[in-house]
Amino acid sequence: MRAIYFDLDGTLLQFDEGDVVDAMTAAFEAVAGEARDEWLEAYNAGFLERFEACEPAPYRGGVERARAEAGFDGGVEETAAALLDAEIELLEPSPGAGETLAELGEAYRVGVLTNGAPEFQRAKLAAHGLHEHVDCVVASYEAGAHKPDLAPFELAERRLPADAYALVGDADADVDGAANAGWDALRYGGGELGDVPGDLGWA
Incomplete structure (x- = not known):
């Protein structure tokens, strides 16, 4: 998977x-x-x-x-x-974020990879009801370095074993870090998250 x-x-x-x-x-x-x-x-x-x-x-x-x-x-x-x-x-959830995560969870493992302290980032996720749609949350503090450093990506792989990985993010640190880690990447530009697997070429 x-x-x-x-x-x-x-x-x-x-x-x-x-x-x-x-x-x-x-x-x-x-x-x-x-x-x-x-x-x-x-x-x-x-x-x-x-x-x-x-x-x-x-x-x-x-x-x-x-x-x-x-x-x-x-x-x-x-x-x-x-x-x-x-x-x-x-903070406000992106349009359809919860629904998108829930749908993706039927076919993929789904996680959050975020720059920040774990207790604060998890609190944000839970406050908006998104925590129930993800398999794990990886915060950069836990890896000792922020994206685009490889450490958070390596920790994310250990936390969520899979055959291949992708990151959806809005910043250069997301896209560049994912590329350096050998992951696929999708830059989020606002609005609906859309067809993430299709946009990644995974569909």
Whole structure:
């Protein structure tokens, strides 16, 4: 049996880049009653630093940076939880995502291969009811490197043994990483996921 993996953020779940800032703002306002620019900038820098290095708890790390460098005095755990909740709330499943995953599951093994921390990415998937349609979720943190590095793809193969693999994703990291791993790849450009096996040449 063959396996089809999907990227999560930007593929199975959609968001507008402008909404990300709005979500951060709403989270800080919920905790502190305001959202100063310097807090958001420090938070974002701290988050990205931890995320890119696959270090634990990037949301908490961002809040700690805002406290240490920008004078934010809100609770670390409370603010980190509010930020994750706000991010989950802004995400929307791609049109027909659940149905597509369910249909593919009848003939293929189906997984999610995502850049991120496993607990957060699985929470996003579950919040939108997509977790029940996939056989496994592989997060880059578990491999110690983000796509396009080969490590997440190698871990995905170990987690979901199959005769052949493909990845559907919206970013160069997805397409280039899949190609380097010897997988087939399909770039997602928005809208309905469509006939994935046909577009891959697997039908």
